[in-house]
Amino acid sequence: MLEIQDLSVSYGAVNALNSVTITAQPGAITAILGANGAGKTTLLRSISGLVKPRSGSIRFRGEELIGRTVETIARRGVAHVPEGRGIIEELTVEDNLRLATLWCLGRHERQGAIEAIFELFPRLSGFSRRHASTLSGGERQMLVIGRAFISRPKLLLLDEPSLGLAPLVTAQLMELLRNHTDGTDLTVVLVEQNARSALSVSVDAVVLNLGEVVVSDTAAAVAADSGLRHHYLGF
Ligand SMILES: Nc1ncnc2c1ncn2[C@@H]1O[C@H](COP(=O)(O)OP(=O)(O)OP(=O)(O)O)[C@@H](O)[C@H]1O
Numbered sequence: 251m252l253e254i255q256d257l258s259v260s261y262g263a264v265n266a267l268n269s270v271t272i273t274a275q276p277g278a279i280t281a282i283l284g285a286n287g288a289g290k291t292t293l294l295r296s297i298s299g300l301v302k303p304r305s306g307s308i309r310f311r312g313e314e315l316i317g318r319t320v321e322t323i324a325r326r327g328v329a330h331v332p333e334g335r336g337i338i339e340e341l342t343v344e345d346n347l348r349l350a351t352l353w354c355l356g357r358h359e360r361q362g363a364i365e366a367i368f369e370l371f372p373r374l375s376g377f378s379r380r381h382a383s384t385l386s387g388g389e390r391q392m393l394v395i396g397r398a399f400i401s402r403p404k405l406l407l408l409d410e411p412s413l414g415l416a417p418l419v420t421a422q423l424m425e426l427l428r429n430h431t432d433g434t435d436l437t438v439v440l441v442e443q444n445a446r447s448a449l450s451v452s453v454d455a456v457v458l459n460l461g462e463v464v465v466s467d468t469a470a471a472v473a474a475d476s477g478l479r480h481h482y483l484g485f
């Protein structure tokens with residue numbers, strides 16, 4: 251379980267997160283929702299060690315993450331898929347995946363792990379030798395998420411995975427995420443502007459506004475609250 255307590259983060263004079271307390275359970279997706287500038291990306295960057303919080307605690311599977319290096323946190327099973335698309339355009343699809351195996355898997359495990367990702371995203375397997383630069387937006391997003399899965403993470407942090415995707419592709423991606431989370435020990439923290447589709451696959455949801463938690467409840471309760479939807483979620 252991920253337990254974040256009283257987390258505060260500042261960038262100089264800007265308070266990006268103010269005493270944020272959130273928990274996320276294994277085998278479930280927890281949606282983090284909120285307007286631009288609410289602090290969602292800062293939250294994920296704090297968990298993966300890219301940002302140094304001012305105060306608070308981030309415990310994962312009983313271990314404090316604050317103060318550890320990005321590499322140590324990654325080795326604890328935390329995979330972070332940042333905003334935007336960090337694939338290497340000049341490499342083929344398969345080589346992008348292979349690169350991701352180098353730091354986390356032994357030589358003999360690598361090919362099997364790549365094949366498992368192609369099973370997860372059959373569409374990508376047809377493109378395995380194409381340069382990543384030739385993929386469509388949705389196909390790139392599959393590659394980015396496939397790359398995150400390759401290290402067999404225990405905690406997957408996704409920052410707006412639906413950005414730029416068609417509604418149908420977004421729906422497929424959300425279903426796929428849910429299917430690969432339900433009944434496993436994977437904890438998923440899903441940051442989304444697309445609140446409606448995130449809530450449809452999440453178990454729990456947190457709404458952030460100006461760096462503070464407005465509500466933290468089940469996804470069903472958040473989706474059913476028309477006032478919250480109207481004020482913070484835009485649907
Ligand atoms: N490196 C930085 N230096 C200064 N201020 C920053 C920095 N990164 C973020 N901020 C500020 O911190 C606040 C929270 O930003 P953050 O990126 O976490 O928001 P967000 O919820 O992810 O927004 P969006 O939905 O637009 O991606 C914003 O006011 C932003 O301008």
Ligand SMILES: [Mg+2]
Nearest residue numbers: 290291292333
């Ligand atoms: Mg963001």
